[in-house]
Amino acid sequence: MVKRKTCIFISGHGSNLKNLIHHSRDKNFPIEISLVISNNKNANGINHAKKYKIPYAFINTKRNDYERKIFLYFKKYRISFICLAGYMKIISKNIISKFKEKIINIHPSLLPKFKGLNTFSRILKNKEKKTGCSVHFVNDKLDNGRIIVKKNFFLNSKDNEKSLKRKTQALEYKAYPEAIIKIFRKY
């Protein structure tokens, strides 16, 4: 099987990156992680790239230069698929249009509910019965592209932001690889 050369974008902890690295080591998993890009020099996720000897880059310059650098890296590592995993910067329209249906993101809510930041506090405030995570294609509107996989759980009266994060992320580690398999099964 020819694996898609994939770039993962991160900004922070990188637990989804770590999970995808583990999955990608399976010969039947459709992607190979060829590059990790972070906008944040202190992102812990970079340590996962280092551990598995995956090339990585920090890119956080102004718009044109930022795109130019990203495209140079994409060319060098022949990137044809992008996964956003906790990337806190908006991806430019130019990159999105060049990678149409080839950029996906994971979001910690049941989209279209609770787009944007601070999802867990808003979910609690809104007294939601159910929450979860969504993997979706990225288009030029925030957290808005077609949904590939959603997973959910029911809240209980003891839930707080910390427990919601823990439960949501446990589902993310299943949803993200499942979405990737689903996308490439089509082709």
Ligand code: GRF
């Ligand atoms: C995840 O919960 C994801 O839903 C959101 O950012 C978080 C990143 O976590 N987009 P990590 O860096 O993968 O641990």
